[in-house]
Amino acid sequence: MTTTKKTTDASSEKTLVLTTIAHEMRNFVTLIGGSVRLLLRDDIGPLNATQRKILRECQSSSERLNNFIDEIVALSRASRVKLKTAFENVYVTSFIRRVVRKFRGLAQEKDIAIRTRIARTRNPLVRMDQDRIEQVMINLLVNAIQYTEPGGRIEVRVTVPADDLVEVRVEDNGRGLLPEEQEIIFQEYKVGNAVSRENSMGLGLAICKKIIDDHHGRIWAETRNGGGSKFIFTLPVTTP
Numbered sequence: 001m002t003t004t005k006k007t008t009d010a011s012s013e014k015t016l017v018l019t020t021i022a023h024e025m026r027n028f029v030t031l032i033g034g035s036v037r038l039l040l041r042d043d044i045g046p047l048n049a050t051q052r053k054i055l056r057e058c059q060s061s062s063e064r065l066n067n068f069i070d071e072i073v074a075l076s077r078a079s080r081v082k083l084k085t086a087f088e089n090v091y092v093t094s095f096i097r098r099v100v101r102k103f104r105g106l107a108q109e110k111d112i113a114i115r116t117r118i119a120r121t122r123n124p125l126v127r128m129d130q131d132r133i134e135q136v137m138i139n140l141l142v143n144a145i146q147y148t149e150p151g152g153r154i155e156v157r158v159t160v161p162a163d164d165l166v167e168v169r170v171e172d173n174g175r176g177l178l179p180e181e182q183e184i185i186f187q188e189y190k191v192g193n194a195v196s197r198e199n200s201m202g203l204g205l206a207i208c209k210k211i212i213d214d215h216h217g218r219i220w221a222e223t224r225n226g227g228g229s230k231f232i233f234t235l236p237v238t239t240p
């Protein structure tokens, strides 16, 4: 093991982290763009309460984008590269509902319906870094929208299959996954067979996997009965 090898590992890790951040920024830009374009559409009309709400969502997404840019600046200065984590106990079903609401603009723009099926009666606490789990949801939902045709449907479900486990599913009725794609798509830089390289970095799901691993959960993909894909992740419930 030489110093050169160590330096190369550190610098490729650094590049990956920076690429990851750039990738996430693009997701937010996608979100903001979707909402803004929606507002500009003729059929929306003058500003009403809903539009104001969408604008507020745009605003908060751009604030997040700014935070990421700050992180890049900090990272490029730091000698040790590590994304900041901030774990706290979060009521998981309310949290997922809030994240899904941010997608109203982008989904509506592509004429895709997003529905949540979340039990109101159970809202367990999960110890998580909210920003990172939000990144997971954003990647899964951006994918679901990207790989589903206009007129399609996305469904987000949260269930509590055991006292110590929460399961979140993002299902769509889009183009679906080939059996041989289901595992490799979680690797860095792997895109599906029918995906154009230009629009796809093949990083979204690798980022999701890393985050879910850091939370001691599991993430995987399945084919949905009747066509489309299902992405499922689990997180351990916090025991007080």
Ligand SMILES: Nc1ncnc2c1ncn2[C@@H]1O[C@H](COP(=O)(O)OP(=O)(O)OP(=O)(O)O)[C@@H](O)[C@H]1O
Binding pocket: 023, 139, 143, 144, 145, 147, 172, 174, 175, 176, 177, 185, 186, 190, 191, 192, 193, 194, 195, 199, 200, 201, 202, 203, 204, 205, 206, 228, 229
């Ligand atoms: N909801 C989905 N339906 C069908 N295929 C999907 C879905 N989500 C992901 N995939 C497949 O998994 C591959 C990897 O997804 P991933 O999000 O990691 O990268 P990407 O979407 O190609 O690019 P990006 O890094 O810009 O997100 C995609 O190229 C696509 O083939």
Ligand SMILES: [Mg+2]
Binding pocket: 139, 142, 143, 203, 204, 205
């Ligand atoms: Mg993606």
